[in-house]
Amino acid sequence: MxxxxxxxxxxxxxxxxxxxxxxxxxxxxxxxxxxxKVDYSYSEEEIEEESKNLIVQMYVLLIIISIMSFYxxxxxxxxxxxxxxxxxGTFRSIGANKRQTSLMLIFESSVYGVLGxxxxxxxxxxILYIVVRMSMTGNLENVNIELTFSVIDIIIAFLWxxxxxxxxxxxxxxxxxxxxxxxxxxNQPEIxxxxxxxxxxxxxxxxxxxxxIGLLYVPFKKGAIVFDSISLVLLIIGAFRITSYIIHFIASxxxxxxxxxxxxxxxxxxxxxxxxxxxxxxVLLLTLAVATAISVFTVTGSIVFEINNVVSSSYHFDxxxxxxxxxxxxxxxxxxxxxxxxxxxxxxxRNVSINDxxxxxxxxxxxxxxxxxxxxxxxxxxxxxxxKKCIEKLDSGKNIIMTYMLMDKxxxxxxxxxxxxxxxxxxxxTVVGSFYSMLESGGNYALISxxxxxxxxxxxxxxxxxxxxxxxxxxxxxFLEFPNDNISITSIDELIEVSKKSxxxxxxxxxxxxxxxxxxxxxxxxxxxxxxxxxRRKTKAIMRSIGMTKSKGILIVLVEALxxxxxxxxIGVAEGLGIIHISKFVMKAINKPYAIKINPSVFVMFFxxxxxxxVLSFVFLEMKTRKMSISEExxxx
Amino acid sequence: MKKIVDVIDVCKSFYIAGEExxxxxxxxxxxxxxxxxxIMGPSGSGKSTFLYLLGGLDEPTSGDIQINKKSIVxxxxxxxxxxxxxxxxxVFQFYNLVPTLNVRDNIMLPVLLDKKKAKDYEERYKELIxxxxxxxxxxxxxxxxxxxxxxxxxxxRALINDPEIILAxxxxxxxxxxxxxxxxxxxxxxxxxxxxxxxxxxxxxxxxEYGDNLIKLKDGKxxx
Ligand SMILES: Nc1ncnc2c1ncn2[C@@H]1O[C@H](COP(=O)(O)OP(=O)(O)OP(=O)(O)O)[C@@H](O)[C@H]1O
Ligand SMILES: [Mg+2]
Numbered sequence: 001m002x003x004x005x006x007x008x009x010x011x012x013x014x015x016x017x018x019x020x021x022x023x024x025x026x027x028x029x030x031x032x033x034x035x036x037k038v039d040y041s042y043s044e045e046e047i048e049e050e051s052k053n054l055i056v057q058m059y060v061l062l063i064i065i066s067i068m069s070f071y072x073x074x075x076x077x078x079x080x081x082x083x084x085x086x087x088x089g090t091f092r093s094i095g096a097n098k099r100q101t102s103l104m105l106i107f108e109s110s111v112y113g114v115l116g117x118x119x120x121x122x123x124x125x126x127i128l129y130i131v132v133r134m135s136m137t138g139n140l141e142n143v144n145i146e147l148t149f150s151v152i153d154i155i156i157a158f159l160w161x162x163x164x165x166x167x168x169x170x171x172x173x174x175x176x177x178x179x180x181x182x183x184x185x186x187n188q189p190e191i192x193x194x195x196x197x198x199x200x201x202x203x204x205x206x207x208x209x210x211x212x213i214g215l216l217y218v219p220f221k222k223g224a225i226v227f228d229s230i231s232l233v234l235l236i237i238g239a240f241r242i243t244s245y246i247i248h249f250i251a252s253x254x255x256x257x258x259x260x261x262x263x264x265x266x267x268x269x270x271x272x273x274x275x276x277x278x279x280x281x282x283v284l285l286l287t288l289a290v291a292t293a294i295s296v297f298t299v300t301g302s303i304v305f306e307i308n309n310v311v312s313s314s315y316h317f318d319x320x321x322x323x324x325x326x327x328x329x330x331x332x333x334x335x336x337x338x339x340x341x342x343x344x345x346x347x348x349x350r351n352v353s354i355n356d357x358x359x360x361x362x363x364x365x366x367x368x369x370x371x372x373x374x375x376x377x378x379x380x381x382x383x384x385x386x387x388k389k390c391i392e393k394l395d396s397g398k399n400i401i402m403t404y405m406l407m408d409k410x411x412x413x414x415x416x417x418x419x420x421x422x423x424x425x426x427x428x429x430t431v432v433g434s435f436y437s438m439l440e441s442g443g444n445y446a447l448i449s450x451x452x453x454x455x456x457x458x459x460x461x462x463x464x465x466x467x468x469x470x471x472x473x474x475x476x477x478x479f480l481e482f483p484n485d486n487i488s489i490t491s492i493d494e495l496i497e498v499s500k501k502s503x504x505x506x507x508x509x510x511x512x513x514x515x516x517x518x519x520x521x522x523x524x525x526x527x528x529x530x531x532x533x534x535x536r537r538k539t540k541a542i543m544r545s546i547g548m549t550k551s552k553g554i555l556i557v558l559v560e561a562l563x564x565x566x567x568x569x570x571i572g573v574a575e576g577l578g579i580i581h582i583s584k585f586v587m588k589a590i591n592k593p594y595a596i597k598i599n600p601s602v603f604v605m606f607f608x609x610x611x612x613x614x615v616l617s618f619v620f621l622e623m624k625t626r627k628m629s630i631s632e633e634x635x636x637x
Numbered sequence: 638m639k640k641i642v643d644v645i646d647v648c649k650s651f652y653i654a655g656e657e658x659x660x661x662x663x664x665x666x667x668x669x670x671x672x673x674x675x676i677m678g679p680s681g682s683g684k685s686t687f688l689y690l691l692g693g694l695d696e697p698t699s700g701d702i703q704i705n706k707k708s709i710v711x712x713x714x715x716x717x718x719x720x721x722x723x724x725x726x727x728v729f730q731f732y733n734l735v736p737t738l739n740v741r742d743n744i745m746l747p748v749l750l751d752k753k754k755a756k757d758y759e760e761r762y763k764e765l766i767x768x769x770x771x772x773x774x775x776x777x778x779x780x781x782x783x784x785x786x787x788x789x790x791x792x793x794r795a796l797i798n799d800p801e802i803i804l805a806x807x808x809x810x811x812x813x814x815x816x817x818x819x820x821x822x823x824x825x826x827x828x829x830x831x832x833x834x835x836x837x838x839x840x841x842x843x844x845x846e847y848g849d850n851l852i853k854l855k856d857g858k859x860x861x
Contacts, residue, residue: 264749268738275737275778535736542733545694546794547722548750549715631695634729635685 056225056590057299060232060583061513064292065520066164067236068285072524073168075281079531081105081176088176105173106166113165117158124157127516202245208238212578216585224589232582236288239575243287244280247273250567262559265552269559278532279560282525282617283568286610289521290572293514293606295579299587300510302596304503310438311495317344317375317466320495321478323487326462330485337481339471344368344375345462347453353421359410361402362444364420366453369395375466378403378437390433394449400429403443407434422456438594518609525617537625541633557618565614569607576603640706641801641834642668642691647700649686660686662857664700668850670801673828673835675845678854684838685806687854691836692725692804693717704802722751726795728805732787734779734794741775744793751798758797765793768823785816792820796827803827805837809844821847 016025029038081088088101096104212234215227251274258266273279323330331345347366354361369391380387393399400418412418412431419426429448437443453459471477475489540553548556580596587594649661660683668674676684689695690702693709701708709720721727734743744765748758755762766772769789779787788808795803805824809817825847827833839845853860 264752268742268746268749271739271742272735272737275739538733539735539737542735543746543750544718545692545721545727545729545733546747546750547718547720549718551715552750629695631686631689634689634694634733 056586057296057510058513059229060579060586061292061296061510061517063229063232064236064288065517066160067233068288068292068517068520068524069164070168071240071284071288072520072527073165074171075277076527076531077109077169078172081172085176102173102176105176106169109169109173110162110166112169113162116165117161120161121154121158130512198245202242205238205241205245208234209242209578212238212582216582225586228582228586228589231585232579235575235578235582236291239287239291239571239578240284243284243571246571247280247283247567250563258559262555265555266559269556269563272556273560273563276532278528278536279564281528282564282614283571285521285524285528286565286568286614287572287575289518290569290606290610291575291579292517293609294573294576294603295583296510296514296517297602297606298576298580298596298598299583299594300507301599301602303594304507305597306438306594307503308496308500311492311499314377314437314439315375315466315492315495316377317342317468318492319467319469319474320490320492321465321467321487322463322490323482323485324461325485326465326487327460330482331462331465333481334465334467337477339469339474339477341468341470342374343465343467344371346464346466347450347459348463349453349457349459354410354418356419356421356426361406361420361446362440364400364446364448364453364457366450366457366459367391367394367447368450372447375468378435378439380435387435390435391447393432394447395451398427398429398448398452399432400446400448401433401435402431402446404434404436405443406446407431420456423458424456427456522613525613529617529621533621533624536621537628538633540625541628541630544630545634554622557622558615561615561618562611565611568614569610572610573603573607576606638669638671640667641670641704642836643701643703643706644691645701645703647690647697647702649683649690649695650698660857661690661697664857664859666852666859668834668836670834671828671832672850673825673848674837674850674852675848676836676838676852676854677840677845682854683857684854688804688806688836688838691802692727693720722747723798724801726798726800726803728788728791728795728803728808730807730810732779732784732791734787734790736779739776739778740771740782740790743779743790744797746794747798761797761799765796769793785812785820788812788816788820792823796833800833802834802836805835807838807840810840817841817844 014029016022026038084105088105091101091104092098212231215231215234218224218227220227251270255267255270258270260266262269321334326345331343334340334343345368349364349366350362352361352364353359372391373388380390382390390401394401400420402412406412410418414431414433416431417428418431419428429452437445439445467474475491478487478489543553543556544550577598580598584596644664644666647661647664648659650657650659652658664687676687678684686695690697691704693712696710701710703709704720704724709717712720727733735746738746741762744762745755745758748755766775769792771786771789771793774782774786779790782790788811792808795805803824808824809820812820821844824835824837828835835848837844837848845851
């Protein structure tokens with residue numbers, strides 16, 4: 001028997017010892033305290049449901065970041081192997097075979113992988129700590145969140161780093177293997193015919209992108225999330241491949257336009273871009289960063305918007321009153337209070353099992369079909385009149401209306417029968433309609449009529465009262481009016497505030513992560529720059545030696561930077577839209593069909609960031625080569 | 638014959654580890670228009686340094702260099718660039734082609750840098766491609782060419798703007814003897830038929846025999 005405190009309370013939270021079986025404890029508490037309603041404060045399922053979209057987004061980010069790292073390591077390794085070529089040649093010429101030299105290189109890459117993995121795990125923990133700190137604003141400020149991660153998690157992350165390093169190193173190693181000893185030792189460039197502009201390659205990329213989009217519409221419900229993930233990967237690969245074709249196309253077809261705007265400098269810049277793997281690498285990195293940042297910002301922004309809006313868009317009243325003892329007498333007293341314009345008493349039952357399985361509905365509300373819609377609303381496919389009609393069906397028999405999320409989750413259709421586990425055993429209800437709502441952790445609730453709820457679940461007391469009142473002093477007034485009922489009053493403004501705070505934390509986490517993506521991209525650009533720095537220096541010296549003025553050199557480089565920035569940004573925006581489109585399907589697959597709000601300013605912002613960082617990296621290059629001596633570069637000193 | 642290059646008391650030193658090391662010491666010489674000059678000397682004697690001074694890629698520590706009686710030492714960057722673009726063609730030992738441009742674009746680069754239209758140089762280009770035997774390689778990138786082919790591209794590039802002077806730093810130093818000979822024949826022909834002034838640095842006696850003027854450098858001084 002629970003010993004209630006002296007001043008009685010309306011809600012009592014119980015913390016169980018950690019090793020106690022929760023089901024049993026719940027049962028025991030219910031049995032021992034028949035006058036109390038005992039229930040989980042927050043079921044694990046609810047928490048899982050809540051964190052689902054967070055987790056899925058994390059996976060999407062993980063995929064993107066992995067592809068990006070893969071790409072950066074891959075391109076670095078290509079250069080590294082070029083540098084190792086003489087050594088490999090020497091080894092090969094003294095009798096080492098291809099396998100041995102490959103193993104040597106792969107061993108080298110695994111050493112980097114291991115080092116990177118160790119370093120990465122530490123940095124990762126640091127970032128995690130910072131992100132958690134950052135997200136603990138507002139009501140969580142003083143809460144001590146324990147970061148729980150297992151050794152297994154860290155080992156997996158570590159192995160992932162090693163695998164990523166090795167896999168991204170293998171491709172360049174294999175291509176290095178194709179070269180003959182002679183070309184390696186003599187450092188002879190291989191003489192090959194220029195490829196015809198590859199129409200086939202372009203078509204393949206196009207097909208990959210189409211496949212990515214097609215996969216979204218595969219009508220399997222169960223594996224949807226898998227198809228969507230594959231679709232995401234395919235889209236990124238397809239976009240990757242097609243980008244170099246687009247850049248090639250632009251470089252060939254825009255010559256007239258460029259020479260019109262920038263004169264011959266524009267022409268030279270275009271020709272440079274066309275054949276320089278560095279420019280294409282830059283464009284690819286920018287594209288991926290813009291796409292990721294845009295999609296993460298847009299999707300989180302939309303989720304937060306909906307979460308923030310769920311209270312104000314679903315509740316049309318000013319206060320919620322809760323208490324254990326709200327019966328008809330309470331109601332009569334309430335409606336007589338002058339300052340209250342209108343009120344609605346809600347009957348509800350939590351955690352109702354259906355179809356004798358583990359399946360449950362978080363909340364079943366028994367509603368008064370005449371005025372429910374004056375206080376609560378939800379999105380409905382159809383007109384207002386049809387919505388009203390649908391609700392009215394609840395009065396004609398054992399009927400139930402559910403959210404799309406529940407219908408999806410339990411695979412139900414209209415006119416299906418569900419049996420609800422009531423106090424008097426199972427009762428069959430017919431599904432007569434569905435609606436969309438984000439209340440109760442993303443819509444985990446259903447509606448039946450007040451009569452049915454009272455009858456089947458033996459409910460006499462109201463669970464909540466919604467009241468409409470403009471009087472700012474109404475709370476005090478209510479406490480005076482009901483001194484013995486232990487009422488709790490929450491204003492809608494407070495609810496909105498709370499939901500804003502909690503979504504802020506999520507936004508902070510994801511915005512933090514998109515910043516990480518952008519930082520990785522910056523490192524990629526920098527890496528690219530350093531890798532190609534010597535060659536760029538040399539190229540500049542060559543052009544200067546045959547008469548390019550300094551200012552023309554700057555103009556050429558600037559045009560290159562602008563071109564890479566603009567097209568990297570534009571393709572990134574397009575790819576971002578693609579990822580957002582896939583995200584819609586992913587969220588549908590996890591029963592969170594948030595409406596995505598495209599915010600043009602996000603697109604403009606990241607496009608600008610791409611442009612600026614492209615220009616900045618070229619400015620950096622220009623600064624570094626400003627004072628170089630042409631003759632020294634040419635002499636190869 | 639008229640003089641095209643005048644080198645007047647030129648010194649050049651480099652700072653190596655904080656110490657001034659004289660490389661060229663009081664060089665005085667002149668080169669006639671339309672001549673074919675070979676500069677020879679041991680490694681490290683300052684041949685390349687001297688050649689780059691003539692082309693305005695570097696500045697003498699003291700003294701003056703005049704081309705067509707006009708000092709190039711006092712020119713600003715823009716004027717020097719312009720001189721390199723219009724009056725001088727460079728051919729380097731290691732080709733120095735722009736790796737991102739194909740054969741045609743490399744050859745046309747001086748034209749484009751000179752704010753001229755590639756169209757107007759089509760005839761000259763065709764002619765050079767023909768002479769250098771590159772007609773099947775116009776769309777190739779430098780990395781797709783052999784050393785000899787790359788050097789021929791560099792030569793075509795040096796000639797496209799019809800310069801008065803060609804400065805060549807060991808133009809055949811990296812080529813086999815047959816290709817080297819072909820290129821020297823080409824130089825000689827251009828010198829004879831078009832009156833282009835050639836100044837080449839070379840280690841090979843054979844190559845120097847194509848010329849009509851020999852300058853020997855040793856320890857930073859001209860020896861006869
Ligand atoms: N930028 C520089 N800084 C310091 N020393 C230099 C520089 N350029 C050349 N030198 C030195 O000047 C001397 C002459 O160099 P240069 O390249 O002109 O020789 P070279 O006659 O062309 O030799 P080689 O036949 O080997 O090409 C060398 O000792 C070289 O070390
Ligand atoms: Mg030299």
